[in-house]
Amino acid sequence: MNKEAIIKKIKALAEERGGHVSFDVFIEESGITAQWLRGQEWFRGWNNLLTELGLRTRNFGTPRTPPMVVATAVAKLIVREGCWPKEDDLRREKKRDSSFPSIAVIRPLKKSGELARLIKSLGENDKRYANAAQIVAEQFGIADKNISDAETVERVRGYVYLLRSGRRYKIGKSNDPSRRYREVRLELPDETHQVHTIPTDDPSGIEAYWHYRFSDKRVRNTEFFELNGADVRAFKLRKYQ
Numbered sequence: 001m002n003k004e005a006i007i008k009k010i011k012a013l014a015e016e017r018g019g020h021v022s023f024d025v026f027i028e029e030s031g032i033t034a035q036w037l038r039g040q041e042w043f044r045g046w047n048n049l050l051t052e053l054g055l056r057t058r059n060f061g062t063p064r065t066p067p068m069v070v071a072t073a074v075a076k077l078i079v080r081e082g083c084w085p086k087e088d089d090l091r092r093e094k095k096r097d098s099s100f101p102s103i104a105v106i107r108p109l110k111k112s113g114e115l116a117r118l119i120k121s122l123g124e125n126d127k128r129y130a131n132a133a134q135i136v137a138e139q140f141g142i143a144d145k146n147i148s149d150a151e152t153v154e155r156v157r158g159y160v161y162l163l164r165s166g167r168r169y170k171i172g173k174s175n176d177p178s179r180r181y182r183e184v185r186l187e188l189p190d191e192t193h194q195v196h197t198i199p200t201d202d203p204s205g206i207e208a209y210w211h212y213r214f215s216d217k218r219v220r221n222t223e224f225f226e227l228n229g230a231d232v233r234a235f236k237l238r239k240y241q
Helices: 003-016 023-030 034-038 046-052 067-081 087-096 103-112 114-125 127-139 150-154 177-187 203-213 229-236
Strands: 158-165 168-174 192-200
Touching: 003 023, 023 034, 023 087, 023 103, 067 087, 067 103, 067 114, 067 127, 087 103, 087 177, 103 114, 114 127, 158 177, 158 203, 158 229, 168 177, 168 203, 168 229, 177 192, 192 203, 192 229
Parallel strands: none
Antiparallel strands: 158 168, 158 192
């Protein structure tokens, strides 16, 4: 991606987000690495680039969003959608509601386990979020343990994903399903959609399980399958495996 393409992407993102785009959001949406961008001779810092383009910059003194505010926003999304949100779901919600926390804010809380702990606490103290707390427990494969426990978070070693491309479905494994989805979408000729992702402590084993389960529907020796609605629903029922 050259400078002209980067500028075009920044302007498009800024237009979607009311005139401002953060460095973290740009890196996430563009697919390039922060290290690569910072290594370009013409790059003199993110705020300098935004100023050059006539876009708003964000003051370093912007207060940090309280973790409970973040957890409450995510819990409301879980209640509404009935499932643990993937990063693409979080991006769509941010585009729909500009007040929703960004992925850059949510990701550290999610990675540390604090987000799960706070949503569990919300569910225990406010019945409106009881379903969200239950979904979080199912997501991490636990019901009677403290979901802030580092061992619980570390149980997720990877993901098995289901993508739809045209009339066929692809079942594969990845450590970063959102990145893998972007890669596959570019490789395939038909419009591609991310259907569901299963967190797991055994990506290879769980991928093999689903390949075997749908082996009679496999398209030759590929990761593509001709599934029906019941097959897809069975896959989507798994929150953790």
